[in-house]
Amino acid sequence: MQGCFGFAPTGVREQNPHLDLMEEDILYHLDLGTKTHNLPAMFGDIKFVCVGGSPNRMRAFAQFMRRELGLAGAGEDVADICAGSDRYAMYRAGPVLSISHGMGIPSISIMLHELIKLLHHAKCRDVTIIRIGTSGGLGIEAGSVVITDMAVDSSFRPRFEQVVLDDVVVRSTELDKDLAEELLTCSRDIPDFPTLIGHTMCTYDFYEGQGRLDGALCSFSSEKKLDYLRRAYEAGVRNIEMESTAFAALCGLCGLKAAVVCVALLDRLQGDQIRASHEVLWEYQQRPQRLIAAFIRKRLGLVRTD
């Protein structure tokens, strides 16, 4: 079959027949390409891909993973593989790739198209991809980590609508249930913060789209906001962010086992503004990273000696 992607042992689920007709594939926003780079040599052994909004977070995660995996060069700065492009940043730590995706669905979609093609060109197999992000919690304590069982849209439906030409194509947002359970099991070894499984609501906006009263525009009352957030809670939503439905849809269609793990920066039933200090927020951001490091170490059969 032409232009197929099949990272999971179960094989192919999506195809782009045009790709095989192209002599060269330029991954413009990553500043990589099939003629300019030896992608199988650079990335063929990648087994885990972790993505998150901010370049600094993803650099810190790669440095942290180097230490956690006991790799040579741990403690030194890591090089940005996409330094020729200032759209996204990409770092490596052994079999782990750490990439930033910016904010919102358009930004993560562009990155994922190019990343998935990169993994395909590099002939990667059995890749697990995890979004490690931040979110607004719903009825949960700030600092809690939510492992997403289902990514839902702002009407609490497990679907992602992609406009393709002049059609709206509806895609499933199912995530890998076994992977979510495996992550929950790993979290039991990290007692310093609560971790739970729940639905994650993905919106197109941080302010009106997430029912905030503190944006430049707001046309609803405090009562309407709370009614909406309470209905979301009753539908099983435990946190709100801005990429999970597109992430789940694209990864699922391309055969990647995917998970979303986000820390809650606040409880949206209590307020809208993020008031925690930079130090507290930095520590919160590290919580999903610690959980994923424990998961990767376990998958690689590494035993803690410290």
Ligand SMILES: O=P(O)(O)O[C@H]1O[C@H](CO)[C@@H](O)[C@H]1O
């Ligand atoms: O913390 P990250 O992963 O960037 O993601 C969350 O933070 C951003 C909003 O502040 C949105 O992109 C949302 O999804």
Ligand SMILES: O=c1cc[nH]c(=O)[nH]1
């Ligand atoms: O409330 C929040 C916090 C982080 N990210 C979001 O998308 N929403």
